[in-house]
Amino acid sequence: MTSQTNNQSRREFLSSLAMTSGFLAFEPRAFASTSGSERPAGVKICAKPDLYKLQHLSDQAILETYVRVLIDACHYAEGDWRVSAFDPTVGFWGDGVSVGNEGIRALASMALACATLLKYEDVLSAAERREFLETTKSSLRYATATHLTGTQKCTDGKSWGATIQFRGESWQSGMWTGTLAWAAWLIWSSLDPALQQGLERVIAHEADILSHRQPPTGLWSDTKAEENGWEVPCLVLSELLFPIHPHAAAWHEAALEYMMNTLCTEADKRDTSLVDDRPVHEWVRGANLQPDFTLENHNRFHPSYVGCSCYFLTQAAMYYTYGGKAVPQAATHHLMDTWQMFRSITLPWGESAFPQGMDWELHGLPFINLFASLGTRDHDAFAAHMEQRSLQYMRTWQVWGKGSLAFPGSRFGITRHAINAEQMAYGLLAHKLFGPAVAEMSVHEATAQEVGTREHSYVGMVTHRTQKKFASFSWKNKIMGLLIPIGPGHEGNPNFMVPIEDGFVGSFELSPRVDTKVAVVEHSCRETPDGFEAEATLLLNDGQLKQMLRMTSVGNQTVVYEDRVIALADVTVVSERGVPIGIENDEISGGERVVSFDGGHSVFDFKKPQQPIKFSGIWANVDGRLGVVAVAGSGIAYAQASDYSPGIAVYADRLHGSYSNRTRQFKVGEEVARRIVVHFVEVTPGETATLALSCTIKQKPGASTLVFKQPEGTIAEIPLLPDYKQPVRVAQLSNVEKDEGKHDTELRSPIKL
Incomplete structure (x- = not known):
């Protein structure tokens, strides 16, 4: 893709976006109309106007919105497309480095967004279809060439991929490989034999590393639930893409083991019930979740990692369904137990409450991937409601951002954009593979179902x-x-x-x-x-x-x-x-x-x-x-x-x-x-x-x-708290510094205690 094509496509996209925002109606933001901090006397204070005009969406409207979001996201990413230094037919989105989220991860996420549209949508123009296919294939070539089994280096002079030692360079490479494999599978017939062989080389290498590594566990401060979960796609897709590979059986066995050790609890180590023809306690190595299905990550109870740990399992079900295979029982191990806990902290607009604070972007980590799968495959009306809300908010934010899915305030640019485009791709794929969602429940019903008091003593909180x-x-x-x-x-x-x-x-x-x-x-x-x-x-x-x-x-x-x-x-x-x-x-x-x-x-x-x-x-x-x-x-x-x-x-x-x-x-x-x-x-x-x-x-x-x-x-x-047993003397104010502003004295309690 030439620079001239980049600029032209970008101009055309922004021009069309100004006139087209899909069916979703939204209101422009209204900011202060008066200067200073005080409103003029007598101005009536009204309820804050709606920013978002939400409506019930039919399944067709849901599909159309996903498609509009993905098309605009793929066009927006053109501004972050780069051609490799080693081959003009090879390129990447992001910075192309071997580690970090803006390298292979961003590339893989955008490849999946493009591949999803290429597989399922006929609304693409001939030019869009050609452009999306060529950039996707070009990005897959970059990933296969710069992998440590390839012959080229990433932009930082290093190769990417897992090693037997499984140090920092290996940490997320299985997740990236799973996303690459899924994108490639969706357009497999459009790939030339050389690229197919390169992908098999990369995917098989990563799956082999994982199949020889036991899933880790962690209960306090740093769960391993999401790390085990993100390895599942690579293992499942390797066995489905290459069923006659001599290691396919080992990959399948490892996939089941990683699934079972994602949402696992201490009680699993004593559970004799059978899952996929083996007692649970033989699958599970330890606990990643507490008995109440909460978890800790980043030294806190972290709902974001509850959500993603769940959706890695629903993604596995999606792969098996696409391949026409039965979904293993392991793919649902404690999924609904964890979902029930997660529902209790999910707010009516589809975001989570964070009772121990949040260290990632408050609005930048949607759970629409999970909501879409549960609403379609599992016919969960609560999830269907949350999917509709999340989709409409995200679409509005994207329109505000002129196509970007890195929402206002994000510092992650193409990384956040690409990850959210991947989430939206999974949302569309859930409807394509599992069928229409169940009818959503109302806001009142969704809120009423979760009313109550819950103490989560393991992570130290009450709600x-x-x-x-x-x-x-x-x-x-x-x-x-x-x-x-x-x-x-x-x-x-x-x-x-x-x-x-x-x-x-x-x-x-x-x-x-x-x-x-x-x-x-x-x-x-x-x-x-x-x-x-x-x-x-x-x-x-x-x-x-x-x-x-x-x-x-x-x-x-x-x-x-x-x-x-x-x-x-x-x-x-x-x-x-x-x-x-x-x-x-x-x-x-x-x-x-x-x-x-x-x-x-x-x-x-x-x-x-x-x-x-x-x-x-x-x-x-x-x-x-x-x-x-x-x-x-x-x-x-x-x-x-x-x-x-x-x-x-x-x-x-x-x-x-x-x-x-x-x-x-x-x-x-x-x-x-x-x-x-x-x-x-x-x-x-x-x-x-x-x-x-x-x-x-x-x-x-x-x-x-x-x-x-x-x-x-x-x-x-x-x-009220009891008075202290010892007399408490009244403190004397000294070196008093008057507060700035109109109030220059301490306000006294209105009630004498």
Whole structure:
């Protein structure tokens, strides 16, 4: 492909995209229309307009959307196409290096996207069909030539591929090979014999390495579920593509073993039931999942790795179906068990909640691959609902990005684009191979099915889900709380919360600065009739502060957070960032947040970041989705993000229930902070103000109770943390630095404690 062709195709694509976005209707983003932080007096605060116009899709409409997404994705990737230095008929997408995600992985993902269209779609023009076929074959030639069994090198001067030692260069090569093999199989009859032989050489080499390697296991901090899962495609496709190869039987055996050791638990080692004619305990080497089917990766409970570990197994079922073979039982081992757990943290718009934070892009890792397979092959109506939502959001984001599937905020460029194009290819293939999806359930039905309280003690967290909220607290890995509004009627603009890793717990800055790592001294959790009560005692700031906290999820819309912080040494507190909640404020969420408070409202435009603003009064409300009432603390404030957060790739504003920039000195045993903050989801500013008036504290000998009216009308009584046995002296403020902005004094608690 010449540079002139690249530029011409790109211009034509962008021109046509401006006029064609498929059938999906969407609204342009609306940003702040007033300058400064304050709206003019008298301006009515309306509900945030919908960004996304969702609709129920027929199976035909689903197929058409997938095709439109893939065609536009393949055209968009033309800008990242490169011709190799060793042969003008050989090329690649990305950077062509031997390791990393922008090399062979990006190449393989785009090859699969193109091959899927070539195999199943007749809507391609003759020019598109010719272009997609030639670039796909050219990329396959690059992969076979630069493999360590080939004669050429990648752009970094090295070969790619697995070695017997299985070090870093081998880590993901099996996954890349599986994607290459699937792309090649879809267009096998269009490949010349030399390229077919080169592919067999590469695929057989990688499968041989894996078949002589035992699947690893890991239960704590670093599961091996997804690593075993991503080796499955290479092994399955090698046996299906080359059934008469002398090693085909060994590859089949290894494929079953890797499948069985993907979603495996400790109980499997004692299970005598038969799977594919062998007792489970003879297949499984150890545990990758906890008994409740949670897992840990990157030192946290990580839903992204739950999802991908599952879809590597559904992909295996797809390969066997395409090859006309029976799907082994191993391909479904604990799949539905894990899916049931995963459903409980899947939000109504198809993304996951992250109770222990997120270190990858918050919106960049869709599970549409899994949803599509479960909705078609397994007739799961919940999955079908999530597929429809995910597909329509992704299509809208792609239109915004002029064809890119690397969504706003992503720093991974062609890598993220290619991986998401691969996901969309699997979504289309699920419908082509498994048939139409079952009728999706409604938003109400999907939410209602997952209502309840669940404690996951192995990974150290508890969740409470109602029709209007998802609440969680984690006391292991990441010490944090999370609250997400999920009430009906917001599908057109669902993205609101960010899972910040100090959520609710907050932080203090001391002078001199010390290690801010948090240590858990003790914790407890109990389920209540309508939620949970979680407590923890923490050591902060190198053990100089002790924080005793309680988070209570009660009713359909409410979470109460309370803590006491005392000094364990003489300390100087420079700042308090208490009771924070992450608020997404960027292009994907509409680009503007309106915070109402007692006395006015402020507008926060993500394109015009401001300094933190501290509000008067004891309550605040964000966009009619979240209301907070600060019963005790240093005052409510909103701190706006100035850029995309590293890793999660969103603008993460923070609403603080207790915020101070005053320098204060405390002696050993003095109370540094006392915070009581009530949070309500899906309430208007007016409702928040009314609810704030209902908050009172009942004093009893040795105990106090917070009493307030809940949005649903019932009265809640929440026991407060007990007073300290030793007298606590009132701390004296010294070296007071007035907060910047209009509020220059500390806000007092509205209730005398």
